[in-house]
Amino acid sequence: MKRNVRWVLLIAWIITIFVLTGYPKIDMPKIKDFPIDKFYHFVVFFIMGFLAARLMKVRSFFVLGLLVVLLAEFQQIFIPGRYFEVPDILAGIFAVVVSYFIFKQRETGNNVSEA
Numbered sequence: 001m002k003r004n005v006r007w008v009l010l011i012a013w014i015i016t017i018f019v020l021t022g023y024p025k026i027d028m029p030k031i032k033d034f035p036i037d038k039f040y041h042f043v044v045f046f047i048m049g050f051l052a053a054r055l056m057k058v059r060s061f062f063v064l065g066l067l068v069v070l071l072a073e074f075q076q077i078f079i080p081g082r083y084f085e086v087p088d089i090l091a092g093i094f095a096v097v098v099s100y101f102i103f104k105q106r107e108t109g110n111n112v113s114e115a
Contacts, residue, residue, distance in 0.1 A: 003055070010051040014068055017044055021072040025081025041091040045069060049099025058100075065096035 048068060052061055069092035076082035 006051065006055055010048070010055060013048050013051055017048060017068060017072050018075065020044065021082070022075055022079055023082075024079055035087070038087055038091040041088050042095040045092040045095035046099045049096040050103060053100055053103035061100060062096070065100075066093065069093055069096065 045065070045068070049061075049065055052064055056064065069089055072092070073084055073089050077084045
């Protein structure tokens, strides 16, 4: 995929994150003793991390990831029915870190197999 297309996809996904986290209270399915909203946070930020991993150097990648996670959670303070929650931030950060290492592992594996 061309680099410009990757940037457009990343920006579109970040906008999607802010739209989704900006909705007033969203009813989510309940699973007994499982924090499903943390899973959703993980998935959303994992996708962002995967989209950003090819485009950025390590420092920029983690700064962007942390910034988007924090701002997305911070905006919820102002949304009726939504709350700022540290576990949501941790789920987002964990997703960014996991996506980075999975991408780098794939990238390294591809380089080794080509040699």
